[in-house]
Amino acid sequence: MSAVLEARGVSRVLSGAVPVTLVQDIDLHIERGEFIAITGPSGSGKSSLLYLLGLLDLPTRGVVRLEGQDTGRLDSEALAALRLAKLGFVFQFHFLLPEFSVLDNVLLPMRRLAARPEAGMRQRALALLEELGLTAKLANLPEQLSGGERQRVAIARALANEPLVILADEPTGNLDTRNGQIVFDIFRRLVRDNGQTVITVTHDPNLSRQARRQVHLVDGRLTNDALTPQTA
């Protein structure tokens, strides 16, 4: 099976008086339907790797391929278009637009992509929100939601354009255990039911254990890349 996302010898160095190496020589091969947790101590470059895989940041060396396409050759416009259509982001902080209702926040990426009619977008947003148990909060503003609810709205927004890959950066960092578990359950369902790929950064071993594959970073280098032993 061909890789949906692939990193080849990827390094990212921040230039400056004292250059800072964020990640170094990363090789990763990610296939469709994988559920990957990127783990490691803080400052090990987990998030940096995620941003590189998510085409938010460009490697100083090496290649990131999305569906076999070398993304290093694309301009910012084309990268934005790829992110819009193929990738979905969830961050530790929800980043919902505070002036927009729950429903409107979820509609945003769909309206930008404009791949389906207005009614279709609404239908999809409603379905997503229902799936995530947010039907009662459609018209609410983000500030009227609890932390767990906000993060679920952010997930719904990330899923809006049916992305190939969902990239999550400490999505449970601001959540209690119960809500954190809810988020991971959602991820598992996405992988199992939709065949979508989920890559999540986490430092919580209880959660990372639920991913099917764990990638461990230390000091910007990939030190371990293995399937999680299946217990249950």
Add this chain to the structure above:
Amino acid sequence: MPLVLDIALTHLRHRKRQSLVSVLGVAMGVGFFIAMAALMQGFQSYFITKVIDVWPHVVMKDEFRTAPRQPAEVLFEAGALRLDGVKPRDELRGIRDARVALAEINRMPGVTAAPTLRGQVFLRYGTRDVSATMVGIDPERERTVSQLEKDLVAGNLNALYSAANGLILGEGVARKIGAEMGDTLTAISPAGVVLKMKVIGIFRTGITVIDNFETYTLLKKAQVLQGRPNVINQIRIRLADVKQARTIAGRLEARYGYRTESWEETYENILGIFVIQNGIMYSSVGAILIVAAFGIFNIISTVIHEKTRDIAILKSMGFAERDIRRIFLLEGLLVGIAGTLIGWALGQGLTRLLSVVRFNIEGFVTAQGFFLYYTINHYLIAGSFALVSSVFAAYLPARKAARLNPVEIIRGAA
């Protein structure tokens, strides 16, 4: 609604007070521009129509732009000798062959000409003395070159023919000397001739310099008074097309050699003041709009500062730099549009207000209120200036927003 417009509107809606202040800033600039432009152009075009109406469009005078050369200079063109203290030759003033010139000028299409003798006189009425300009005219022909008859507030032009020594006074002259219709006063010329003259008319043009200093009499009487029989020293010319004044004046001067002034040249100093006036108006209104532009710059910079997280997530979501830039440019444009619309209403209201103000002024012209000039052009100029400056003010912060690196912001927020 397009998505970027939706976002732009939402940003502005959620910052009502700031948005309102920015909008009002633009509105003030636009409104004041419209009111001031109406005021300035109103006055200027009133003055110009008045001048064109009252004053002959072109005047040929018995003067030369450069003094005639001395015989010695003509004779010794390249002389090494220099003669000092050569007095100018006595020359008889007046336009020579005026009759021929008049006939020729009158034959030109769209041009009418009338002879006048213009000179200084001293008017005495009882114990009061006033110095004035006396213009000797031929009423029949004067009718074809000026609106004197229309400007008469008392008497009529033909009375000049019937009265023994008829005199028409400018309103200001009459007031200064205290004479009224039918009064007889004494006119004394520099030539020493004294003539009893009867006031048979009073005129008011509205242009102060004319009303306060000019008087009219029959050409023959003026020639007697000035001791210059059969002499005229000005040919007054009226044109069918006033825009031709400069060209025709130039042509006549080239043909006859006499200094020939178009009305633009005669009123050059005042027209020059208008240019300065316009400059002042445009720069002060420009300043208002620049301040307004700073307001827009400020609100959009603030919005962007507050919205860095939103910008980061929009970019990570797949919004291109272009989209982000467009959002904030639109915000500037929206402020500009709203400000322009309100400013139009404000300008309309201000000009209405100015139009009912009543007072007496006596400057270049005499009037009882402001002259206002309405034209859609003022609205369009103000509007486009406001829109351009709004978009420009928004452009710099918008560009900055578009260039924000989402990774840095997301890292910072975590």
